[in-house]
Amino acid sequence: xxxxxxxxxxxxxxxxxxxxxxxxxxxxxxxxxxxxxxxxxxxxxxxxxxxxxxxxxxxxxxxxxxxxxxxxxxxxxxxxxxxxxxxxxxxxxxxxxxxxxxxxxxxxxxxxxxxxxxxxxxxxxxxxxxxxxxxxxxxxxxxxxxxxxxxxxxxxxxxxxxxxxxxxxxxxxxxxxxxxxxxxxxxxxxxxxxxxxxxxxxxxxxxxxxxxxxxxxxxxxxxxxxxxxxxxxxxxxxxxxxxxxxxxxxxxxxxxxxxxxxxxxxxxxxxxxxxxxxxxxxxxxxxxxxxxxxxxxxxxxxxxxxxxxxxxxxxxxxxxxxxxxxxxxxxxxxxxxxxxxxxxxxxxxxxxxxxxxxx
Amino acid sequence: xxxxxxxxxxxxxxxxxxxxxxxxxxxxxxxxxxxxxxxxxxxxxxxxxxxxxxxxxxxxxxxxxxxxxxxxxxxxxxxxxxxxxxxxxxxxxxxxxxxxxxxxxxxxxxxxxxxxxxxxxxxxxxxxxxxxxxxxxxxxxxxxxxxxxxxxxxxxxxxxxxxxxxxxxxxxxxxxxxxxxxxxxxxxxxxxxxxxxxxxxxxxxxxxxxxxxxxxxxxxxxxxxxxxxxxxxxxxxxxxxxxxxxxxxxxxxxxxxxxxxxxxxxxxxxxxxxxxxxxxxxxxxxxxxxxxxxxxxxxxxxxxxxxxxxxxxxxxxxxxxxxxxxxxxxxxxxxxxxxxxxxxxxxxxxxxxxxxxxxxxxxxxxxxxxxx
Numbered sequence: 001x002x003x004x005x006x007x008x009x010x011x012x013x014x015x016x017x018x019x020x021x022x023x024x025x026x027x028x029x030x031x032x033x034x035x036x037x038x039x040x041x042x043x044x045x046x047x048x049x050x051x052x053x054x055x056x057x058x059x060x061x062x063x064x065x066x067x068x069x070x071x072x073x074x075x076x077x078x079x080x081x082x083x084x085x086x087x088x089x090x091x092x093x094x095x096x097x098x099x100x101x102x103x104x105x106x107x108x109x110x111x112x113x114x115x116x117x118x119x120x121x122x123x124x125x126x127x128x129x130x131x132x133x134x135x136x137x138x139x140x141x142x143x144x145x146x147x148x149x150x151x152x153x154x155x156x157x158x159x160x161x162x163x164x165x166x167x168x169x170x171x172x173x174x175x176x177x178x179x180x181x182x183x184x185x186x187x188x189x190x191x192x193x194x195x196x197x198x199x200x201x202x203x204x205x206x207x208x209x210x211x212x213x214x215x216x217x218x219x220x221x222x223x224x225x226x227x228x229x230x231x232x233x234x235x236x237x238x239x240x241x242x243x244x245x246x247x248x249x250x251x252x253x254x255x256x257x258x259x260x261x262x263x264x265x266x267x268x269x270x271x272x273x274x275x276x277x278x279x280x281x282x283x284x285x286x287x288x289x290x291x292x293x294x295x296x297x298x299x300x301x302x303x304x305x306x307x308x309x310x311x312x313x314x315x316x317x318x319x320x321x322x323x324x325x326x327x328x329x330x331x332x333x334x335x336x337x338x339x340x341x342x343x344x345x346x347x348x349x350x351x352x353x354x355x356x357x358x359x
Numbered sequence: 360x361x362x363x364x365x366x367x368x369x370x371x372x373x374x375x376x377x378x379x380x381x382x383x384x385x386x387x388x389x390x391x392x393x394x395x396x397x398x399x400x401x402x403x404x405x406x407x408x409x410x411x412x413x414x415x416x417x418x419x420x421x422x423x424x425x426x427x428x429x430x431x432x433x434x435x436x437x438x439x440x441x442x443x444x445x446x447x448x449x450x451x452x453x454x455x456x457x458x459x460x461x462x463x464x465x466x467x468x469x470x471x472x473x474x475x476x477x478x479x480x481x482x483x484x485x486x487x488x489x490x491x492x493x494x495x496x497x498x499x500x501x502x503x504x505x506x507x508x509x510x511x512x513x514x515x516x517x518x519x520x521x522x523x524x525x526x527x528x529x530x531x532x533x534x535x536x537x538x539x540x541x542x543x544x545x546x547x548x549x550x551x552x553x554x555x556x557x558x559x560x561x562x563x564x565x566x567x568x569x570x571x572x573x574x575x576x577x578x579x580x581x582x583x584x585x586x587x588x589x590x591x592x593x594x595x596x597x598x599x600x601x602x603x604x605x606x607x608x609x610x611x612x613x614x615x616x617x618x619x620x621x622x623x624x625x626x627x628x629x630x631x632x633x634x635x636x637x638x639x640x641x642x643x644x645x646x647x648x649x650x651x652x653x654x655x656x657x658x659x660x661x662x663x664x665x666x667x668x669x670x671x672x673x674x675x676x677x678x679x680x681x682x683x684x685x686x687x688x689x690x691x692x693x694x695x696x697x698x699x700x701x702x703x704x705x706x707x708x709x710x711x712x713x714x715x716x717x718x719x720x721x722x723x724x725x726x727x728x729x730x731x
Contacts, residue, residue, distance in 0.1 A: 210475040281363065283475070341369040341581050343404015345717035351696035355449030356475050357395075357708070358422055358498055 024124040029154030042130055043150060046137040047116075051148040059148035061113055063172055071175045074109035076100055077168035085132065085162055087206035089198075089217030093135035095293060096165040098222045099244070101143045102293075105224040106240045108179040108231060109171030114140065115149040119164040122157040132163065143222035145169070177231075183238035184259035186329040189305035191298040193226060193318035194219065195273040196248050197280065197290035210283065210356065214275045221294030226317040230296075233311035234304035241297045246350045247289040251297060252335045253349045260332040265325035265347065267340050284357025289350045299327060362608075366580030367403075375585040376408050379592055383412045387595050388544045389588060390537070390680045392530060393551035394421030394708025395579050401717040403581045413592060416544065416680035417713075419533050419633065420551050422498040423450045423706035424678060426526045427632040428668055431456040433661040434495050434524055435464055440659065444470040444487060446480035447495040448502075454702045457666040477502070477509045484513065484521035493655045497526040500554045503644060504618035507625035510646065510653040524655040525645050528631050530554050531562050532642035537679050538570040545680050547591040549577040549584070552606040557622075559614025563602045571600045578606040625650055634702060635668060635675025672701035677710050684711040691715060 021041075027034040044053065051059035080096040097114060104111040116136065120129065140147050202218040204210060223242060231237055239259075243251040248270075256263050272287055280287045294317065300308045305323065312318030335347040365371070391397055397417045400406050406415055419425055435456045438445035445461070452461040452473065465471040470490070474480050477494060484492035496506035506523065513521040530551065537545055550563060555576045563574045573594035577587025587605040594601060604610055622644070631643025646654045656662060668675075671689045676682040684690050684703070694700040696712055703709035 209473075209479075211479070277363070339403045340367045341372040341403050341405070341408070343407045345402060345404050348716050353452075355452065355473065358448045358450050358502060 022126055024120045024122060024126060024129065024154055026122055026154050026156065028120065029152060035152065038126075038152065042126065042133055043152075046130075046133045047140075047147045047150070049146045049148055051146070052150065059113070059115075061148060061170070064110065064112065066174070072173045074104045074107040074111075074171040074173050075169070076103035077166065078103060079164060079166045081161065081164050082203060083161060084203075084206050085128065087203050087218055089202055090220035090293070091132060091135050092163060092165060093132035094139040094220050096167045097136050097139035097143065097145070097147075098220050098293060100167040100169040101139075101145055101222045101224055102242045104169045104171040105222075105227050106179070106242060107171070107173050108177035108227065108237070108240065109173040110228075111143065111145050111169055111171040111224050113148045114145050114167055114169045116147055117151040117166040118153070119160050119166075120152065120154045121160040121162050122154060124162050129163065132165075139222065143224055176235075179237060179240055181239055181241060181255045181258040184255055184261050184263070184299045184327050185238060185301070186261055186327055187302055188238055188299045188327040189302050189323060190252070190263060190265070190325040190327065191300065191305065191309055191312065192243075192248065192271065192322060192324050193223075193296040193298070193312050194320040195271045195276065196243070196292060196295060197276045197287035198273055199293040200247070200290035201276045201279045201287075203291075205279070212279060212282065214279055216273060216275045216279070219292055219294035221317055223294065223296050223317060226296055226312065226315045229311045229315050230298055230308050234298075234300045234308035236304055237298060237300045237308065239297070239299035243292050243295055243297055245291050247287070247291060248297070249286070249288040249335065249347045250349045252347070253333075255297075255299070256335050257333045259327075262328045262331040262334045262336060263325055264328060265335065265337045267337050269322055269324050271320050271322045285354055288347065289354055363580070366578075366582040368582065372405075372581050372585055373408070375582065375589055379413065379585065379589050380410045382589065382592050382596055383410055384596060386412050386414065387546050387592060388414045388416055388680075389547040389549060389591050390416045390418045390545040391549040391577070391584070392418035392420040392534070393554070393579075394418075394424065394706065394710065394713075395553070396420075396549060396551065396577065396584060397710050398708060398713045399579050399581065399584055401713040404717070405581060405584055409588070413588060415588075416683070417677065417710040418537070418680060419636065419678035420499065420530065420554075421678075421703065421706050421708035421710070422502065422528070423454055424674065424702040424709050425528060425633045425636070426451070426454070426497050426702065427634045428457055428666045429632065429664060430524065430526050432458075432664050432666050433656065435459065435461065436661050436664060437493050437524065437655060437659050438464045438469045438471050439467070442490050444472055444483055444490050444492045445495060446472045446474045446483055446492060448497065449473040449475075450706050450708075451495055451497065453699070454705045455699060477505050478512065481509050481512050481516070481518070481521060484518050485516065488520060491520050491522070491658070493659070494521070494523045495526070496523040499528055499530055499551070500558045500622075501551075501556075503527050503626065504557060504615075504621045507621045510625060510650045511621065513653060514650065522653045522655040522658045523646070526631070527626060527644040528633065529642055529644065530558075531566060532639050533633070534566055536636070536639045536642070538566070538572065540679065542681055545572070547572060547595055548574045549587045549591065550574050552576060552578040552583070552610055555604075555606070555610040555614065557615050557618045559612050560602055560604065560610065561612055561614075567600045567602050573600050574602045576602070576604040576606050576610050578609065633675075633678070635672065635678055637675070669700050674701035674703040674711070677703055684714040687711070
């Protein structure tokens with residue numbers, strides 16, 4: 001980072017006046033000794049992988065043996081910003097790892113490696129950073145991926161909100177997998193791995209701005225193990241997708257458009273946590289538009305639907321999995337809901353930010 | 360959760376529908392006043408299940424939709440000033456003024472905060488003594504007592520940096536305006552349950568008698584709505600024009616006396632300009648003399664702002680039940696939730712937004728949604 005505002009006495013020759021071990025200061029992003037100390041004390045003890053410890057500016061990586069130079073790579077990147085940094089059920093660190101693991105995995109890939117770039121706001125407590133990095137370590141271990149490269153920059157106070165993380169990942173897709181949002185076929189069955197809207201409501205409640213409390217926890221989780229189980233049980237799976245921002249409604253609209261099909265949902269079969277439902281009733285939100293960070297949509301041929309559902313329910317990541325709808329040829333691009341009382345309605349994409357209602 | 364599950368029970372709803380079908384012998388036009396009811400009807404597809412004789416038209420009961428363009432422009436002007444925090448209900452942020460919306464004011468550096476409870480605006484004023492905090496106090500009788508409470512608290516706390524831009528409107532004058540119009544089609548009313556929870560329904564019998572029209576206080580769940588429609592149809596078929604209460608689990612005839620007391624102590628009646636409809640006499644409230652210091656229109660120099668409505672948008676006719684959203688030439692083309700021409704396309708309670716979100720395919724005849 002270029003920063004001409006640095007006073008001259010913090011140059012490389014003079015000793016640093018203070019160690020600044022408790023708070024992030026601009027010097028931590030200088031690339032000099034303070035940066036190295038931060039890496040040594042905060043990052044390396046938690047994220048030690050071979051490539052990271054080598055201390056190079058790059059990571060030299062190998063494909064898994066099964067690949068034998070066949071198949072393709074799945075590459076994904078995502079930036080993570082969340083207020084507050086810590087919320088019931090997770091934190092920005094877990095979110096950053098799981099988000100990229102999940103994005104990669106939706107191709108049916110085995111996620112392998114992750115990189116992490118941090119943008120820190122001056123004044124961030126080092127202990128906060130330590131908690132976040134520890135959480136990233138735990139999430140990476142849970143997912144079975146290695147963190148192989150990283151970067152840290154510091155910006156002046158007020159130029160960022162505490163801590164932003166960008167992650168990128170690489171995974172390996174075996175040759176036989178043809179999975180994607182454009183693969184849904186008329187007659188397919190739509191499954192979801194559990195209750196919807198938990199993450200969005202947990203974070204909203206944790207912000208405290210809307211003056212309500214819930215016992216809802218974020219569902220943030222790596223989905224690669226669940227996906228491996230689904231693919232073992234239903235090898236002809238057509239679509240895998242995690243309904244993050246915009247919720248189930250927005251994601252299904254994307255799939256309906258990509259695959260040129262319509263998707264029909266049964267409102268009564270959509271799993272919802274009662275607290276999420278209550279919070280949404282109060283605020284005037286539709287839970288089908290609320291974000292998830294650990295839920296999976298699976299679209300499979302009818303013949304494999306029961307096997308896929310059973311595999312999901314047997315996994316700790318999919319206990320409340322349910323069959324929620326079907327794919328049809330008519331009305332391509334539309335998502336339609338059979339309502340609780342037997343009417344039908346369109347379920348459109350979210351237009352903009354979801355806003356609480358007035359009365 | 361019985362109040363949700365039982366009142367959304369498909370079998371119970373279909374049972375009442377059957378009763379409506381058995382009762383109705385000719386065509387009737389019924390208006391649901393409140394936009395929340397419009398959305399419930401669309402969200403559950405109730406109108407699809409009603410017999411063709413019963414036509415529902417959608418009333419003006421959406422606070423965002425009826426707030427005049429002029430007042431929105433005033434809010435935008437205030438929010439653009441330095442050292443001002445404009446606090447607003449979320450729905451208002453996307454409503455277009457004549458040039459821009461509150462989102463773009465925020466993006467240009469203006470401080471616009473969404474509050475869920477109006478009292479959070481008072482807390483903002485306490486927390487930011489060096490800033491002027493202005494609350495955009497819009498709504499019907501439902502929000503009136505809560506909004507009024509903010510100035511009561513601000514006065515008690517001696518806050519000099521709090522004020523309210525008031526756009527408070529009332530339902531009964533709007534009913535008079537609709538029924539008194541020569542082009543009126545409405546033959547029965549579903550009165551808004553939550554408005555009546557605050558005000559009771561003692562104001563309605565004179566309206567029912569004057570225009571010989573049945574009025575049924577109705578809730579918001581599917582079962583509430585079909586029950587309200589059934590009671591209205593029964594009255595219409597029997598030639599009665601009574602005020603009845605289909606929402607007795609929430610509403611009493613006298614309403615909420617504490618809420619009415621605070622309304623009466625803070626506001627006085629005034630004429631109000633309804634977006635797309637025009638000025639309706641005595642249809643609103645403004646702060647009374649005792650609270651005039653908290654009136655943002657007086658504190659900020661915005662009195663000169665005057666604006667014209669869009670020529671294309673027919674929101675006014677929709678809000679009076681004269682036209683349906685899909686009869687507007689701009690519906691779904693020039694005007695969408697992403698780029699709304701009028702507020703009825705913006706608000707979560709707006710009729711155009713409800714049609715667009717839930718049923719636009721059903722409305723274009725060339726591509727009907729095939730029911731199973």
